[in-house]
Amino acid sequence: MKTILVGQIHPDAHALLTKSTSLTQFTQEQFDTIHSLDIEAIALRTFTQLQKKQLDLLPSLKYVISCSVGIDNIDLEELKRRNITLIHCAGTNANSVAEHSLYLLYSILREDPKRPYAELKDKTVGLVGFGYIGKLVAKKLKGCECNVIAFDVIEQEPAVLKDLSVTMKSFEDVLSQSDIISIHVPYNKHTEKLINEKAFSLIQQNTFFINTSRAEVIDEEAFLHHATQFRGIGLDVYSDILKEKLTIGACKNVILTPHVAAQGEDSFREQCLKPVEEFVKKIQS
Numbered sequence: 001m002k003t004i005l006v007g008q009i010h011p012d013a014h015a016l017l018t019k020s021t022s023l024t025q026f027t028q029e030q031f032d033t034i035h036s037l038d039i040e041a042i043a044l045r046t047f048t049q050l051q052k053k054q055l056d057l058l059p060s061l062k063y064v065i066s067c068s069v070g071i072d073n074i075d076l077e078e079l080k081r082r083n084i085t086l087i088h089c090a091g092t093n094a095n096s097v098a099e100h101s102l103y104l105l106y107s108i109l110r111e112d113p114k115r116p117y118a119e120l121k122d123k124t125v126g127l128v129g130f131g132y133i134g135k136l137v138a139k140k141l142k143g144c145e146c147n148v149i150a151f152d153v154i155e156q157e158p159a160v161l162k163d164l165s166v167t168m169k170s171f172e173d174v175l176s177q178s179d180i181i182s183i184h185v186p187y188n189k190h191t192e193k194l195i196n197e198k199a200f201s202l203i204q205q206n207t208f209f210i211n212t213s214r215a216e217v218i219d220e221e222a223f224l225h226h227a228t229q230f231r232g233i234g235l236d237v238y239s240d241i242l243k244e245k246l247t248i249g250a251c252k253n254v255i256l257t258p259h260v261a262a263q264g265e266d267s268f269r270e271q272c273l274k275p276v277e278e279f280v281k282k283i284q285s
Helices: 011-020 076-081 094-109 132-144 158-164 171-177 197-202 220-229 240-250 265-284
Strands: 002-006 022-026 041-044 063-066 085-087 124-128 147-151 166-168 180-183 207-211 230-235 254-256
Touching: 002 011, 011 265, 041 265, 063 265, 076 085, 085 265, 094 132, 094 180, 094 207, 094 230, 094 254, 094 265, 124 132, 124 171, 132 147, 132 158, 147 171, 158 166, 171 197, 197 220, 220 230, 220 240, 230 240, 240 254
Parallel strands: 002 022, 002 041, 041 063, 063 085, 124 147, 124 180, 147 166, 180 207, 207 230, 230 254
Antiparallel strands: none
8 A cells, every 4th residue: 555654753653654555755845745646545743734735635545644642733524525544543642741741740849949849749730631641640640649620521430530539620610729730631623722811810829830732722812911820830832922922031930841742752652653553454454
């Protein structure tokens, strides 16, 4: 099967694709100018857009292999209309993102080494989004003697909540009752600018704020308006404009990482290799 790979994936996934298909690798710049009548499969990551414009240039496409967990870069309706199969494995980056969230959490708690810093014990941690990553964050917090509350639009299993010692609350209650807020929602039309002016107005003064999901779930204009109310901010996703304005003093305790939360070496291998393995099973069956 004629397959193209855009960008870089884990070497193990690359080797399996090479072994199982007729593979050609493109850079992002090369892909932007591609026109192919015979490409049947494409492997890509979240940095590559696959919208109607790109799909029109790949009329023989049958499979899309997403080696990322987020799929907001792909026009899902257009894939469905064209009967193209999407293969991706949700949750494969969860451990890496959960660990990175805790790295940001502990880092912003220790805001000034010259003064006594905030401790996690007895704090209320609010998780906005309680899917794979939110649950793993809660699991990793279990021994920290903190109170964990969460919001999600999906009803949760009582046994899971009991095991993780988590109390589900409304969106408004999580924002207003938390000492530390960590965002773990996917980006879609329902979550775009979910944390907006109204949401920020509910958050307590001197709260710690963390986002490792997507920049688009935050209304950045409203965020900048309220940035001084936070005792600490830890972000892995943000626009260049937000980065510039935060680093010139909107909040003194800010840690920014360049969208690397999902790049743990084990999780990176999983999110690349698992969908490729699923693809290979499908074409060989």
